[in-house]
Amino acid sequence: MLEASGLMVFYENMLALNNVSIRCASDQIIGVFGANSAGKSTLMYALSGIMLDIRKKEEMSGGERITMAGSIRFDGRELINEKPSRRARAGIVLCPERRRIFKESTVLENLKIGGYLATASQAAETLDFVLRIFPALNRLKNRVGGFLSGGEQQMLAIGRALMAQPKMLLLDEPLLGLSPLMQAMLMRATREIRDERKIAIIITEQYARPVIPIVDHAFILENGSAVMEGTRQELMDNPDVRSAYFGI
Amino acid sequence: MDILIYGTINSVTLALYALGFALVYGVSRLPNFAHGAIYVLSGFIAWSVINTLGLNHLLAIVITMVVTALIGSAIYLIFLIRVRGMAISEIIASYAIALAILEGLRWKGFKGMTYTLPVFIEGSTSIAGVSVDYQRLLVVGVGAALVAFLWVFTHHTRIGLALRGMAQDERAALMLGIDSDVMAVVAMGLGSMLAALAALMLLPLGNIVVESGYNVLILAIAVCIVGGIGSWAGAVMAAFLIGFAQILTVVYLGAHYQMVVALLAIILTLILKPSGLFGQQKELEERV
Secondary structure, three states: OOOEEEEEEOOOOOOEEEEEEEOOOOOEEEEEEEEEEEHHHHHHHHHHHHHHHHHHHHHOOOOEEEEEEEEEEEEEOOOOOOOOOHHHOEEEEEEEOOOOOOOEEEHHHHHHHHHHHHHHHHHHHHHHHHHOOHHHHHHOOOOOOHHOOOHHHHHEEEEEEEEOOOOOOEEOOOOOOOOOHHHHHHHHHHHHHHHHHOOEEEEOOOOOOOOOOOEEEEEEOOOOOOEEEEHHHHHHHHHHHHHHOOOO | HHHHHHHHHHHHHHHHHHHHHHHHHHHHOOOOOHHHHHHHHHHHHHHHHHOOOOOOOOHHHHHHHHHHHHHHHHHHHHHHHHHOHHHHHHHHHHHHHHHHHHHHHHHHOOOOOOOOOOOOOEEEEEOOOEEEEHHHHHHHHHHHHHHHHHHHHHHHHHHHHHHHHHHHHHHHHOOOOOOHHHHHHHHHHHHHHHHHHHHHHHHHHHOOOHHHHHHHHHHHHHHHHHHHHOOOOHHHHHHHHHHHHHHHHHHHHHHHHHHHHHHHHHHHHHOOOOEEEEEEHHHHHHOO
């Protein structure tokens, strides 16, 4: 479904993403693990097209020069030069790091804004689904987004991304700063999203342990390069990976 | 009593000037310095439609608003899209467009005291002993209706909600498939339409003069800065603050200090509370 190959991103002369290739089939959950500044968010921005927007902003304000290369094929279409809005329309939706919910709008409004690309019936049906997998949002419907706790914000951010009718959901560090209980709940919900909606998911995280039970395949990023990939079992069996990303 | 009535009218006038500017800035972070020029231009469009095409008043209003919205969108698509993101260039480009429009109108002979728009309803009435003409009352009515309309539009329609999303966090909106340029075109169109509406309501009270384009721009900026730039509710509040301050100056100091009040409001706000009266939330976020 998604096949990205040879992705390179430079910030000025610093190599942030070095020849990374990543594949994801339509029913898979793919994990991408790596430490801070390994290039996880850069990868997500490159896949979702946000990098093009960052590059344009930097160019206009005379900031960093960003260079990109590689290929992103999605459902047989080449997307590397498509704007983020076109990629979202094609089905790639990013749920960003630090959630970025609309803080001055209510929970319901956040979800409605997320439904910009959906038809009225799709939006209504997806809203029901979101409230079913995240029942906690039900009683918060009219609460302003900025007043939600971190876990609630994360549920909202994932729900909002689902409203955009993705075929592929990119989750960038969804567990950042959350309690183990909330982490487990979110991972259950993530699996449900894949199973019920047939949405492919790529999920990045620093610490692999809470995520590894639900992934089919995973990549390990180090200093911008994909140094290892394998199935869940292959990663679990590798002693280096175990000590670095599972803390066992 | 007349302070209260004329203060309200003046405040609503300022709000009408400022809402279009605040909308465009809020959504696109684009300070549209051509706002005042678009206001004057729409006045002349309405005058031309009424006097040369001879259409009736209501039709002229609709045509003027649509044409002005198209002009606003075109200004973005042709000029501003190229400098988007370069703060200084945005100001210079939009101000250059304002000069081109206003001085172009002057060059074409649209000057002097000869151009007026007809009022909607002739006559006047008196409220608590103060005489007010119907047109001014209509201004207040339209202003209130406009605020209500904008509230419904931005809370219950797909495009309106998308505009709010874009205004709050552009990048998050991009991730949801909302296109930044499309929204900027919509905002410029809508903002220009609001300028046209303001012109159609307010110009019948006087003459259409090119110079008022500059005054409208300054007043709109003053209201937006005092209210906290990008905050629509703040803009309405600030319009009342400056509106009443102006009327009080007129009554107690003299009419020619009116503009000084607006400029002083800009300076004081920038010194004392640069984020504006209602910009606290933004300020807090930046600190976190």
